[in-house]
Amino acid sequence: MNERYSAIVKSLDLQRLTVDINEEINIERLQTMYFDFDGDREIELRFIDPRRFTAEQRRFAYALLGDIYAYTGEPIESLKEVFKLRYEALTGLKISLANHSTNTVSEVGLYTDVILDFIFENHIPFKNGYEILPVNQEYYFYKCVTTRTCCICGKPNADIDHFDKALGRRNRKTVDHSEYTFAALCRVHHQEKHNLGVTSFKNKYKVKGIKLNQETIKKMGIGG
Numbered sequence: 597m598n599e600r601y602s603a604i605v606k607s608l609d610l611q612r613l614t615v616d617i618n619e620e621i622n623i624e625r626l627q628t629m630y631f632d633f634d635g636d637r638e639i640e641l642r643f644i645d646p647r648r649f650t651a652e653q654r655r656f657a658y659a660l661l662g663d664i665y666a667y668t669g670e671p672i673e674s675l676k677e678v679f680k681l682r683y684e685a686l687t688g689l690k691i692s693l694a695n696h697s698t699n700t701v702s703e704v705g706l707y708t709d710v711i712l713d714f715i716f717e718n719h720i721p722f723k724n725g726y727e728i729l730p731v732n733q734e735y736y737f738y739k740c741v742t743t744r745t746c747c748i749c750g751k752p753n754a755d756i757d758h759f760d761k762a763l764g765r766r767n768r769k770t771v772d773h774s775e776y777t778f779a780a781l782c783r784v785h786h787q788e789k790h791n792l793g794v795t796s797f798k799n800k801y802k803v804k805g806i807k808l809n810q811e812t813i814k815k816m817g818i819g820g
């Protein structure tokens with residue numbers, strides 16, 4: 597049996613949290629639950645996002661759905677149902693982008709990641725490129741790299757560029773690639789990045805270089 601309470605955070609250290617619980621804990625019930633148990637008494641913590649999802653997030657979700665519709669011909673309404681079901685299967689929670697919905701920035705962020713997954717898996721072309729919102733950035737640019745999809749135009753078989761800091765004359769085989777950031781860029785956008793330089797390129801396209809772990813670096817053959 598689960599005992600659920602809500603609480604307000606009073607102080608937060610890296611590994612120590614003080615909270616005021618909103619109601620009195622039912623000690624008797626806990627004693628019954630822990631009777632004869634000497635293991636660690638675990639609890640679950642969930643930080644509740646106070647930010648309601650934004651209009652930009654809704655626009656982003658519809659831009660993604662629009663591109664899937666343009667490519668597959670599947671009506672937006674039925675696409676919405678599919679992705680809502682996927683989100684529910686993943687989280688056990690409902691999601692809605694309607695005006696009265698109280699879903700949060702984090703929740704809709706995850707919902708749009710679910711749609712992005714489909715876009716990458718099925719190589720759906722981006723019609724106009726996307727303005728990637730902060731909550732989706734990490735996931736989006738990571739998926740672009742691992743699926744070699746140009747993060748600006750969505751072309752497949754993109755180059756993997758050492759993004760923020762160039763490899764230069766360092767030896768590709770011996771250098772530690774996990775200290776670098778990467779972006780997936782098609783021929784055209786890769787060339788443009790080197791012509792403009794990383795700073796101007798970032799100002800123009802808002803691309804974020806992302807770090808990769810050793811396993812991914814190896815799997816993608818980045819070390820040559």
Ligand SMILES: [Zn+2]
Pocket residue numbers: 746747748749750751781782783784785
């Ligand atoms: Zn491109």
Ligand SMILES: [Zn+2]
Pocket residue numbers: 756757758786790
């Ligand atoms: Zn490059």
